[in-house]
Amino acid sequence: MAMKQIICMKWGTVYSVDYVNRLYSMVARNITGPFRFVCLTDDANGMRPEVIARPCPVIKLPAPYNNRPWRKITLWGEKVPGLEAGDALFIDLDVVVTASIDDFFTYEPTKSFVVAHNWTQPNDTVGNTSVYRFRIGSHPELLARLEADPEAMLRKYCNSQTYTSRTIGEVTFWPEEWCRSFKVHCVPKGLRRYWVEPPLPKGARIVAFPGSPNPPDALKGQWPAPWYKRIYKQFRPARWVKEHWA
Secondary structure, eight states: OOOOEEEEEESSSSSHHHHHHHHHHHHHHHHOOOOEEEEESSSSSSSSSSEEEEEEEOOOOOOGGGSSSGGGGGGSOOOOTTTOEEEEEESSSSSOSSOOOGGGGTSTTTEEEEEEEOOTTTOOOOOEEEEEEEEEEEEEHHHHHHSSHHHHHHOOOOHHHHHHHHHHHOOOOOOOTTTEIIIIISSSGGGGTSSSSSOOOOOOOOEEEEEESHHHHHHTOOOOOOGGGGTTTTOOOTHHHHOOOO
């Protein structure tokens, strides 16, 4: 059985090492066969021993973009630290894995880039790079083009996932039910959010938490926000998070 490769990235202090360790645990419970779990990081202190920690590549962009999600573009270089040739599944730290991820490695096997459809742009061909599979070394032009003229690329593209989707051109999406957004697909709409608990969507395998709230906030039913937004940024505790985010 082929080795499945999973990779995440952690730099700075936005996410603690606990997010890496929990992601490993969630992956291990929801995968079959041998797998390699790599974290590219600037601080490996406290990571569980099963995690293969490697230095996080630096991207040649001006501050503050060099430490924003644009840094993910370094994965499109010729080689990726800690990974072997072939395909790898990238998963952001701010997710909850809720079911088997085996099919992420076999879905559309000939494609070099398979990604979640961006939930806030459902009518556009832009992927949300919270969860994507990529073929190592298949599109080195992404990194080369960005670093060759960063000012032009940053003016043209509003974020790294739009840049990735537009530059690769051919974008293949996971089945919609596999990857869901907590804010878009779980938090009830309107006044229902005050008394209806956010459900776990049927068929969801990974629930992403881009921005805020994060998984521990969802578990407590808290949406970090300025006081003047708290009237409508409300929801009940999502108790299913406790079962899966561990």
